Amino acid sequence: MKYGMVIDLKRCFGCRTCEIACKSANNVPKGVSWNRVLTEGSGVPDGPSGTYPNCKVQPFPVSCQHCENPACVKVCPVGATYQDPDTGVVRQDYDKCIGCRMCVAACPYTGVRSFNWEEPAYALDFATGDADVPVHQKHVVEKCTFCYQRLARDEKPACMVLCPGRARHYGDLDDPESEVSKLIASRPYKQLLPEKGTKPSVYYLV
Numbered sequence: 313m314k315y316g317m318v319i320d321l322k323r324c325f326g327c328r329t330c331e332i333a334c335k336s337a338n339n340v341p342k343g344v345s346w347n348r349v350l351t352e353g354s355g356v357p358d359g360p361s362g363t364y365p366n367c368k369v370q371p372f373p374v375s376c377q378h379c380e381n382p383a384c385v386k387v388c389p390v391g392a393t394y395q396d397p398d399t400g401v402v403r404q405d406y407d408k409c410i411g412c413r414m415c416v417a418a419c420p421y422t423g424v425r426s427f428n429w430e431e432p433a434y435a436l437d438f439a440t441g442d443a444d445v446p447v448h449q450k451h452v453v454e455k456c457t458f459c460y461q462r463l464a465r466d467e468k469p470a471c472m473v474l475c476p477g478r479a480r481h482y483g484d485l486d487d488p489e490s491e492v493s494k495l496i497a498s499r500p501y502k503q504l505l506p507e508k509g510t511k512p513s514v515y516y517l518v
Contacts, residue, residue: 314400316485316513318492323479326371330471337441337470341432346456347375376424376456377512384415409452420508425455
């Protein structure tokens with residue numbers, strides 16, 4: 313089994329509901345984003361690509377790519393960054409993390425990991441989201457987990473469930489009959505930095 317996500321760029325209109333859903337479901341600390349919606353060709357939200365008057369705005373969601381060949385796992389000296397053998401999901405064990413940030417340096421996808429320099433702070437005075445989310449800690453690296461706590465309950469990631477454009481699809485890439493496998497077999501797609509050899513598990517339909 314190898315879990316992955318397919319994002320339909322023709323259906324994504326940049327509402328950022330996925331960002332909020334992720335942050336809420338995982339009680340992500342203030343100032344931290346595991347999932348960001350950038351703009352293709354711009355690098356910032358809502359920034360256009362091209363030259364006036366021939367400009368376009370193409371939202372482009374970016375988070376951990378949960379690579380089949382993850383560079384981050386190879387460099388972690390303590391096994392805090394690891395690949396779940398049953399699902400292929402790249403996970404982070406906060407209790408093992410020593411804060412060396414080798415995984416951040418090795419990951420070719422800029423900005424998908426964050427480091428808690430201080431004790432995590434929150435906009436609200438109470439926790440949000442799933443009760444079984446691991447407690448966030450100071451001096452550890454964090455990132456998207458594909459909402460692993462939800463996978464354990466046979467549920468889908470929060471970003472997919474709440475996407476109003478139904479741009480996100482999630483499932484087993486090893487199953488040719490799964491929705492995600494059928495989508496990438498029937499539509500043109502691209503992956504982020506395929507030349508790096510990490511084999512991302514996130515596919516973008518174009």
